[in-house]
Amino acid sequence: MKLPRDISAQDLVKASKKLGYEVTRQVGSHIRLTTEQNGQHHITIPNHDPIKIGTLSAIIADIANHFNITKDQVIQTLW
Numbered sequence: 847m848k849l850p851r852d853i854s855a856q857d858l859v860k861a862s863k864k865l866g867y868e869v870t871r872q873v874g875s876h877i878r879l880t881t882e883q884n885g886q887h888h889i890t891i892p893n894h895d896p897i898k899i900g901t902l903s904a905i906i907a908d909i910a911n912h913f914n915i916t917k918d919q920v921i922q923t924l925w
Contacts, residue, residue, distance in 0.1 A: 847918045849902055850925060854895035858905070861924040862889075865909065887912040 853861075855877060859869060866883035875893045880886065889908055892901065903917075910920045 847921045849899060849906065849921065851899060852896045853902060855891050855893040855897060856895075858891055858897065858902070858924075862909075864923055865913070865920075881912075884913055 859867075859877060859879065862879055866881040867879040867889070868881070869877060870880040870888070871878045872893070876890050877893055878888055878890050880888050887909075889905055891897065891905055897905075906917050906920050910917045913920070
């Protein structure tokens with residue numbers, strides 16, 4: 847499945863709630879999300895609209911690695 851090309855940081859924050867992520871803090875233009883599912887995990891996303899495709903891909907890969915699933919499964923879960 848292809849990565850969406852026009853995802854804003856706010857869209858990603860809302861979608862990531864499906865995997866248990868909550869905003870824990872924001873410093874400048876970076877938002878930190880944390881989940882307690884499958885152990886504690888933090889991701890940091892830039893507060894941009896849209897998020898660059900390489901950055902989004904790296905974030906999705908990090909989430910997939912934490913949950914031991916594929917990037918496609920993460921994309922299907924979030925969108």
